[in-house]
Amino acid sequence: MDPNETGTTPTDMMHRRTPLTFRGRFLWLGTSLTIQTDSQTILRAAETAGLLPQDDCERESQLLWEIATEPSGEAPTNDWACKVTVDNHSLFLSMGTRQWFAFDFESGEGAGFVAAWDAGASCDPNALKYLPEIVCHVGNCLQAKLERSRWS
Amino acid sequence: MAVAAVAETALGLSTQRLLFAGQPILFCTNSSQLAMYARGYLPKASDAIAPATPVSATITVHVRESDELCESAPYFRARGNFAFARFTLADSFWFNLRTREVFGTCSPELANDCRRWRAHIFPALLGILSASIGVAPVHAACLVRDGRGVLLAGHSGTGKSTLTIAMARRGYELLSDDWSYLSVTEDEVDVGAVQAWGLPVPVKLLPDASSFFPELYECQVDLSLNGEIAYEVFPEECFGVGRSLRCSVTNVVLLERGTEPGCAMLSISPNQAMNHLQAEVEPLEGGLACRYRKQLDLIRRTVDGASCHRFLFNDHPDNAAQALDEALAGVS
Numbered sequence: 001m002d003p004n005e006t007g008t009t010p011t012d013m014m015h016r017r018t019p020l021t022f023r024g025r026f027l028w029l030g031t032s033l034t035i036q037t038d039s040q041t042i043l044r045a046a047e048t049a050g051l052l053p054q055d056d057c058e059r060e061s062q063l064l065w066e067i068a069t070e071p072s073g074e075a076p077t078n079d080w081a082c083k084v085t086v087d088n089h090s091l092f093l094s095m096g097t098r099q100w101f102a103f104d105f106e107s108g109e110g111a112g113f114v115a116a117w118d119a120g121a122s123c124d125p126n127a128l129k130y131l132p133e134i135v136c137h138v139g140n141c142l143q144a145k146l147e148r149s150r151w152s
Numbered sequence: 153m154a155v156a157a158v159a160e161t162a163l164g165l166s167t168q169r170l171l172f173a174g175q176p177i178l179f180c181t182n183s184s185q186l187a188m189y190a191r192g193y194l195p196k197a198s199d200a201i202a203p204a205t206p207v208s209a210t211i212t213v214h215v216r217e218s219d220e221l222c223e224s225a226p227y228f229r230a231r232g233n234f235a236f237a238r239f240t241l242a243d244s245f246w247f248n249l250r251t252r253e254v255f256g257t258c259s260p261e262l263a264n265d266c267r268r269w270r271a272h273i274f275p276a277l278l279g280i281l282s283a284s285i286g287v288a289p290v291h292a293a294c295l296v297r298d299g300r301g302v303l304l305a306g307h308s309g310t311g312k313s314t315l316t317i318a319m320a321r322r323g324y325e326l327l328s329d330d331w332s333y334l335s336v337t338e339d340e341v342d343v344g345a346v347q348a349w350g351l352p353v354p355v356k357l358l359p360d361a362s363s364f365f366p367e368l369y370e371c372q373v374d375l376s377l378n379g380e381i382a383y384e385v386f387p388e389e390c391f392g393v394g395r396s397l398r399c400s401v402t403n404v405v406l407l408e409r410g411t412e413p414g415c416a417m418l419s420i421s422p423n424q425a426m427n428h429l430q431a432e433v434e435p436l437e438g439g440l441a442c443r444y445r446k447q448l449d450l451i452r453r454t455v456d457g458a459s460c461h462r463f464l465f466n467d468h469p470d471n472a473a474q475a476l477d478e479a480l481a482g483v484s
Contacts, residue, residue: 011434014230014280066231085246087212087255092236092246098227102234104248111231 015113018068025061026051029139032061039069039116041124045131048123065110065134070098072115072126082133091141093133099126101134105145110138165212170194172278173287173333173349174398175208176201183215183263193274193352195397208285209252211277218242218259226377228276233439235280239273239377249284250439271354271384272377278351279331283436287335287349288447290454291432294332294348294399295324301348301399302480303332303454305428306407311469313355314364315407317391318473325396326387329355334401334450346453349398354384364469367391401458403480404429410464415475417463425460426452459483 020036024043027033028051035046047053080096091103093112101112114130166187167180176197179190197205220242227238235247242259254277262268282289292305293316302324306312313329320326327350337347356376361383362368367390368383376382387393404425410416429451436444463479465472 011432013434014228014235016230016434016436018231068231083244085244085255085257087248087253089251089253090234090246090248090255092244092255094236094244097225097238097241100229100236100246102236102246102248104233104250107233107250109232109234109250111234113229113231113236 015068015070020066020068023057025054025057025059027054028052028063028135029142031063032059033063033065034061035065035067037067037069039124039127041116041127042067042069042114042131044123045127046135048128049131049135051135063108063110065101065103065112067101067112067114069114069116069127072117082137084137086141091138093137095130095133099130101130103134103138103141105141110134169197169203169207171197171200172285172351173282173335174200174337174347175285175287175335176205177281177285178207178210180210180212181215183213183260185263185266186213186215186269189266189269190274193270209254209281211254211256211281213245213256213258215258215260215263218257220259222259222261222265224375228280230280237276237280239268239276243273245277247280249281249443252281252284254281270352275331275351275353276377278333282333283434283440283443283447286443286446286450287333288433288450289331289333290348290429290451291330292332292404292429293329294327294350294401295319296327296396296399297324299399300402301327302403302405303348303401303458304405304407305425310407310409311465311472312407313357314361314469315465315472315476317355317357317361317365317387317393318469319477320387320393321391321470322473322477324477325394326350326355327396327399328353329387334447334454336450337398345400346450346457347398348401348454350396352386352395354386356380357383357385359383365391401454403483404455404458404460405476405480406460406462408462408464410466413466415463415465415467415472417461417476417479420460420462422452422455422458422460424462425455425458429455 020038022037024035083094085092093101099114103110116124164182165180222240222242225241229236233250237245242262245256247254292303293312295302316329333349359373371383373381406428
């Protein structure tokens with residue numbers, strides 16, 4: 001955690017406070033989802049992943065995900081595999097060495113970091129792979145929990 | 153292809169109730185090695201608090217075969233209630249700070265690396281978890297004499313660790329050379345008081361410290377977690393100094409390198425000490441904002457209950473330690 005290396009202040013060593021200035025609201029699995037991010041490429045990737053965009057961005061949603069991009073510093077490589085870890089309350093997705101997403105089943109909150117070769121590009125290939133992985137695995141877990149609650 | 157690991161179905165987990173900064177935490181693992189390291193690293197909770205006290209947090213580490221190399225690759229990120237830490241290519245640690253749960257996986261090779269766990273992994277995991285369990289990490293060394301603690305705060309590069317070792321060689325017990333943890337005690341000794349706690353980590357000394365401490369001639373410098381080349385030595389073994397685990401803080405000293413040769417200690421207000429210590433605490437927002445306020449309250453209570461000073465020094469560490477020791481004796 002070398003602040004000099006990362007360019008952060010000593011009190012933001014974990015990059016908590018990257019401003020997320022873009023906001024999109026989507027309909028997904030019959031529920032509302034807001035994504036806050038620092039790059040429009042994430043919102044575009046969300047649409048590509050099958051989330052249905054809504055107009056009223058400022059309305060509160062049942063699910064809130066915060067996704068920060070970081071420059072990859074290398075040519076885009078999306079040859080990573082997604083590793084899934086589930087515990088009692090959370091789903092964790094590890095996608096390569098510097099990309100991840102975590103989701104809390106009870107609060108509906110999620111957060112993650114994704115490497116973007118060009119965060120301003122209309123379709124960053126890495127983001128185009130990252131979002132569908134999240135949608136797939138969070139969706140599977142939410143549906144499985146819904147099934148269990150129906151039968152219990 | 154996705155690989156699923158379901159923590160709750162991990163078989164053969166051993167669980168231990170351990171104490172970090174006065175807070176009971178549950179450490180679960182399927183590795184007898186890791187269970188042993190944890191037991192040797194943190195005291196048993198039952199030694200200090202009632203068995204019925206609920207645990208503040210749970211750390212689960214699952215050791216499993218991995219194709220990844222155990223090559224150093226530190227990476228730490230957090231957002232909202234979540235954090236992610238990685239030390240090598242062969243591990244991952246996930247934090248849900250709302251539920252106060254940490255879940256990690258690592259390779260058997262990393263599980264066998266006791267030094268890395270003691271020096272880097274345990275302190276980083278506990279440091280990240282701190283805010284969510286009512287512990288305030290402060291960037292300050294801490295020394296103890298007769299149960300009375302002296303916090304030595306200073307920016308990186310001020311010479312905290314070098315002065316800390318020089319002070320410890322004068323008979324102070326060493327609690328920490330870099331990060332100390334403030335917490336309200338729940339045990340029977342001093343209920344409700346803020347105390348400073350340490351972890352049994354190595355002290356980090358930059359290569360030029362060998363000119364002051366010949367004991368370092370026999371040690372090797374290595375790459376530390378933040379990328380600095382440094383000695384990381386266990387002070388009991390290297391310098392023969394004593395360790396302390398906890399104390400009440402009676403003095404807070406802000407260290408500053410002077411431009412003129414010599415040493416001088418001046419009184420400062422608790423507010424000045426507060427401003428310095430607060431500036432190095434990571435502000436937390438959203439659901440963790442109340443935890444951050446609690447951390448600031450712990451620091452406020454500490455400085456308000458202590459004598460606060462600024463110590464300017466530009467001298468050999470042994471001379472600076474002598475001057476500081478004498479000045480502190482004059483205060484008490």
